Amino acid sequence: MKIGVIGGGLMGLALAQRLSAQGHRVTVYERDRQVGGLTTWHDYGAFEWDKFYHVILPSDAQLIGFIRDIGLGERLCWARTLTGFYVDRQFHSMSSAVEFLRFPPVSLIGKLRLALTILYCARIDDWRRLERIPVGAWLERLGGKATYEKIWKPLLLAKLGDNYQRVSAVFIWSYIKRMFSAREGSAQKEQLGHVAGGYKTLFGRLQSVIGQAGGEIRTGVTVSRVAAAADGAGMTIECGTSAERFDKVLFTSPANVLRQVAEPGLVRDDARGREVEYLGVICMVLVTRQPLTPYYIVNIADPRIPFTGIIGMSNLVSPTQTAGLHMTFLPKYVDSNSPVLRRPDDELRHEFLEGLRLMIPDLDERGIESAVINRAIKVQPLQVLEYSSLVPSIESAHPDFFVVNTSQFTHMTLNNNEVIRAVDGFLAAYAERLAAAPRAATASVASPSPIPHPQRA
Template sequence: KEKNLGGLAGDFKPAGWDWGLERYYHHIFANDKEVIKLAKSVGWPAFFEKPVTNSLIGGKEKRLDSPFSLLKFNKLSLISRLHMGLGLAMLKFIRNGVGLEKYQAVGMLPKLVGPEGYKKVWEPLLLAKFGKFLPTVNMAWFWARVYKRTAGLGYFAGGFAKLAEKIAEEIKKNGGEIRLGTKYKVGDEKFDKILNTGGRNLGIDYLWGQTLVLELNKPLMKGYWLNVLQKNWPFLVVVEQTNFINKKYYNNKHLVYLGNYLKDKDKRLKMSKDELLELFLPYIKKINPNFNKKWITKKWKFQDPYAQPVFPVNYSKQIPKIKTKNDRIYTANTSMVYPWDRGVNYAVELGQKAAKAMMLV
């Protein structure tokens, strides 16, 4: 039913830009084998950079993205730094963390990373993201977030929507048809088989994804990614795209996402882009005291439901099957890439599994 390709990786492209920008920040990791392989097969390979990831804690930006930077993090005692480093390293060595799903993240994490590390680093981030749903989240989800992370981050020339266009071209070359902006009702048309990719799975909760995107005349930060580990801030992450991808592709402007995951009925979902900006401005100034509203040349607001699934304890036992009870109807959505909660790589992998299932007699 969307008018453009890409889904949650879809983009927008104002006049003057050479590349489009995703409505929601996107990158891939160096170990995202399925999407890397697919991109190469359609002649649109990824390129990789090593942008800076920081965390805002105690009003200061700190690097916590490597064992060395963690050891230098003086907001924690040396014992706590070592404890957290060892705990995270242990997760990296577990090849399949689904067995951790029987534990709540809130119960196991303080033991794994230490009570001080959990209280000062992980609890603020997880509370900002999940809120009242945090006690629901299982430990396999957290393992997946740590296990997959790599220093190198990948992107595609022209953005993720450009990759989607290249894939669409290959589909059409092979006789496929893609209909955009189309809605169907039961009985409208007859098909041999149907794949439902709707995000809703009534068995679990979902969070909305929301971004306020700012086009600026000046850079806001030095790094690419800033996790906000501060209580009661109105956004949980700041992503400066042009500290990852060269600003020359965006008319030499600086592009910044202010991102959130929100529960239904959150007041921010009803706010306009101007109202959101007014709410965010005092906090943006805390990130960069020199920031001036006059730096902003354009702004956009985007939001979608079902952006972030909330995986409960022992979720593997309730994952929907690709093949439904109806032999002609199949399903594939973000609730099925568990323990990975989202990501283009796992959408590709799930899509391949669904295609194979549908081709079986």
């Protein structure tokens, strides 16, 4: 079959790799000049690395399997890392049970309730009932008011801003579930991984295997419309004035783009006008001569600090891969409509460095080689109350058009393991439909069907 894929992030390219290996003729359309989407890379001068911080957990079985499938198993590197917490103007290591028990900002009873919250959370399977409960109320009920005010609320505010009041308990449940499975799956505590050379290595390999299998990746090409082909069977992808016909089209870009490009009636609107909302991210990447923190991640519960956390990437990635320099990522998540996302780099740089000086008063600024501001607008779908009722279905009104994107992660955190799970789940469920001859839609808008959720392994 001749298959068009919209979006050249990991979802689009993993689909393209799998489908071209099955003998389909695949064409990927990517708006940016470089593939990779949110997982793409950046030129930091002395080296290239991911634009945003990415880590692989030992429990990321689908992603690790995929990396091995494309011949990069040997390039997986693992390191033991530490986790920190910044609260009451102090850093605390939280990398072991003993350190957790010593954690001064929370009372012994508070710690017990915190531990029980996490254990309880990790054992819940019915996420649908959590969709109706606001995350703040849920955490306060489980952990008590003191722990909520001291730990959870500042974390929710840092990650979600005031949106936290509209977000359901699924948000924190899916996060704890992922972290818990990582610990269970890890032979050594806090083992975290990456691919040598960063995601650029992975995308380089994907581009070459897709090309060898006869596929084509068109970068710097924005899809402006997708519609049923003139004879009704198959689909047409339009990019400005050019148009091409495909037997099947798969859409992987964000939900707002889907609304912009899909012809009227193509996508079912079961959400009664409600739309998927996204968080955007601003991420300052500091390249320094010395490491800034001994931790891979420091969670911050302090309203004075303008970023959400500190990610000490060089505690995971050996500086031998980054020209002997150290990388630290400082992310700030904001509503995707927030004017903060459009503030000039210099202003953001200044504000973030001020925040960092509050945390590290003896920060050696002469050791900073560069401070790059990276940003992305549509990053993480906001898991508002009853979120699953507003995501687009995989199936559309046309039998030859499918949607597979991260907005369908109703009860998972946004991560690349889930991306590969979604790709493989979709291909397993729709292999026959993808191989069948194109056919015309029987109705302008087909009746709604539940979204098939790929099962967790």
